[in-house]
Amino acid sequence: MKPYVLIAEDEDALATLLEYNFQKEGYDVSIARDGDEALLLAAERTPDFILLDWMMPKLSGIEVCRRLRRKSETRSTPIIMLTARGDETDKITGLDYGADDYVTKPFSTPELLARVRALLRRTQPGILDDVIRQGDIEIDIKAFRVKRGDKEIHLGPTEFRLLDHFMRYPGRVFSREQLLDSVWGRDVYVEARTVDVHIGRLRKALKNSGGPDPIRTVRSAGYAFEISS
Amino acid sequence: MKPYVLIAEDEDALATLLEYNFQKEGYDVSIARDGDEALLLAAERTPDFILLDWMMPKLSGIEVCRRLRRKSETRSTPIIMLTARGDETDKITGLDYGADDYVTKPFSTPELLARVRALLRRTQPGILDDVIRQGDIEIDIKAFRVKRGDKEIHLGPTEFRLLDHFMRYPGRVFSREQLLDSVWGRDVYVEARTVDVHIGRLRKALKNSGGPDPIRTVRSAGYAFEISS
DNA sequence: TATTTTTGTGACAGTTTTGTAAAGCTTATG
DNA sequence: CATAAGCTTTACAAAACTGTCACAAAAATA
Known part of the structure; x- marks a missing residue:
């Protein structure tokens, strides 16, 4: 984020x-x-x-x-x-x-x-940008807003940070542990499976606005964000 | 300049x-x-x-x-x-x-x-703008007046400065601390939650004149002013 | 195909955050 | 000096969010 x-x-x-x-x-x-x-x-x-x-x-x-x-x-x-x-x-x-x-x-x-x-x-071009866009998904960090197409998407804080992180590194696979480190914070202790739950919530929110699921599950490795632009 | x-x-x-x-x-x-x-x-x-x-x-x-x-x-x-x-x-x-x-x-x-x-x-007329308008809300700094549509709105001094600040940076999210810094003053010590109370009053005042609530709560981050124009 | 491993997800109980009314104070005003 | 207006704090309720678990579903493996 x-x-x-x-x-x-x-x-x-x-x-x-x-x-x-x-x-x-x-x-x-x-x-x-x-x-x-x-x-x-x-x-x-x-x-x-x-x-x-x-x-x-x-x-x-x-x-x-x-x-x-x-x-x-x-x-x-x-x-x-x-x-x-x-x-x-x-x-x-x-x-x-x-x-x-x-x-x-x-x-x-x-x-x-x-x-x-x-x-x-x-x-690191883009890292200081306020707005990141991947395909039809757009996230505005300063304004805390997410849009898919024209639809506003409401995300909880954790899902927001998660999406933010994914969109900064499109295509890259992150293990649950890596995600916990960079999205939750180094010192927080939570179950690795908690990541799954939030991934699920994020997916659901993104699906509600139509379009394909941009999060790919990489079995026994983690998750990655990918979307065709 | x-x-x-x-x-x-x-x-x-x-x-x-x-x-x-x-x-x-x-x-x-x-x-x-x-x-x-x-x-x-x-x-x-x-x-x-x-x-x-x-x-x-x-x-x-x-x-x-x-x-x-x-x-x-x-x-x-x-x-x-x-x-x-x-x-x-x-x-x-x-x-x-x-x-x-x-x-x-x-x-x-x-x-x-x-x-x-x-x-x-x-x-020194002209050196600064007199009025800021966002959507149907208009704030006249010189006269200390606020209007929504045709209705006059009465605001206390703090609510006035708060709205003033928000309307200068539409869409941007401010934390309670930032608002305390720029609306109350760097040196003033006030509880962060006090901001909530004033936000509430500002909302109530703006709602009385009809139209949607222009202040968006961003959970665990702060508040932002947004209105469709 | 049967078995094992991994992932998806609804439910839930607990926590955090926010909205707001009420009370006590301070300052301005006549 | 009394009244009014406005400010901050507090307390409590409502709302939003979180992490965990249990079990179902899917994928890999034997």
């Missing part, structure tokens, strides 16, 4: 500040205090982009960056490096290792947010 | 707050820390209106006011005086010396902004 950012930063004050600002700006945020944690969180739920501090305990930013690039899920995830001023060499090295942009500390929050928006627009 | 406001206020915290809020609202802002500076800045570029603190170093607000009135460029520039509560005499004197309105501290930012808009509409 919201763009999901992973912030890897060991300095507490900065991490909190960033978390606050990005949340306020409308992002889902996770904070990692060291390199290990960053990799862990990134594996749990693939972020839409990553803020990576250059200097961190356990694994340095550059090492994290390199490892992320080795996995298929995060190979193309945009990464912004946070470096101390003056380390010009860091920039070179960082970009070498696959960072997409870098920002020197200290930076102003609006500046960073602007950089992030620019990066997202460049690399 | 943007209205240009000169803010003369020596108290740092308040000056910064005002600067931030007026900029966010789309004004060009200059800050003067004392009376001398205020006159200087006003001479440099004639403001569209002036916020003038009553108590200031060097030249008091009232003296600044009087001198501004002597120059042809600023003779008719709207001036809002900021005074401490209780100084009833200030009001009289201030208006005598040519202030157009006065606001007692402490005030909430949205309240001040509303006063400013009203003043600008009264004195």
Whole structure:
């Protein structure tokens, strides 16, 4: 639903500040205090982009960056490096290792947010859009509305987030666990089968407005959203 | 293009707050820390209106006011005086010396902004829109009036600002917290549920004049104003 | 075909969120 | 100083939503 950012930063004050600002700006945020944690969180739920501090305990930013690039899920995830001023060499090295942009500390929050928006627009087109359309289904995130053809569709909060998630990644198959992570939230404990129930509800709502069922069940794997446009 | 406001206020915290809020609202802002500076800045570029603190170093607000009135460029520039509560005499004197309105501290930012808009509409016609219309609902900020169809609607101040805000951003969903920020004021502490009560009153008032409820409840998210035109 | 595994779905009990009337206060007004 | 108007909070009822379960249906497997 919201763009999901992973912030890897060991300095507490900065991490909190960033978390606050990005949340306020409308992002889902996770904070990692060291390199290990960053990799862990990134594996749990693939972020839409990553803020990576250059200097961190356990694994340095550059090492994290390199490892992320080795996995298929995060190979193309945009990464912004946070470096101390003056380390010009860091920039070179960082970009070498696959960072997409870098920002020197200290930076102003609006500046960073602007950089992030620019990066997202460049690399993840559509992720900042308010309206997503797939076939005859249209979802407006800011207005919390769903339409199929001309008909308004009412969805409960969970079904809305679920559809939102699916429509951002059309065709991709998500396991129940993945859906729980990214739609319900990492820390919530619910039965995997609960996903089925909500899928059912979503299907019913979408069917009421006519047209084929856009959700495909992938037996023993999960669900995917597909619709011919 | 943007209205240009000169803010003369020596108290740092308040000056910064005002600067931030007026900029966010789309004004060009200059800050003067004392009376001398205020006159200087006003001479440099004639403001569209002036916020003038009553108590200031060097030249008091009232003296600044009087001198501004002597120059042809600023003779008719709207001036809002900021005074401490209780100084009833200030009001009289201030208006005598040519202030157009006065606001007692402490005030909430949205309240001040509303006063400013009203003043600008009264004195600088055309610089802002007077009326906003959505569907059959019409709000006249200058006159503090609301009409639905032909019927006059009476609203309390809070409901008025609430409707004003909604009609400026039709279709968009605002959380209770956002509404508290932009309608009540960043600094005011009020229960989130209070918003519900005012929404209820606004709905009732609008319903009395017939037609559908233009306010949509978005469960677990907030409210939005929508009406078919 | 019989058996096992996986998915679809109606029912339901519990929880969360919203609508609203009533009460207590504060501020404006004459 | 009394009255009126408007604001916030509270409490309770209604409505919407949630997660789980049980069982039916479908698909895979033997």
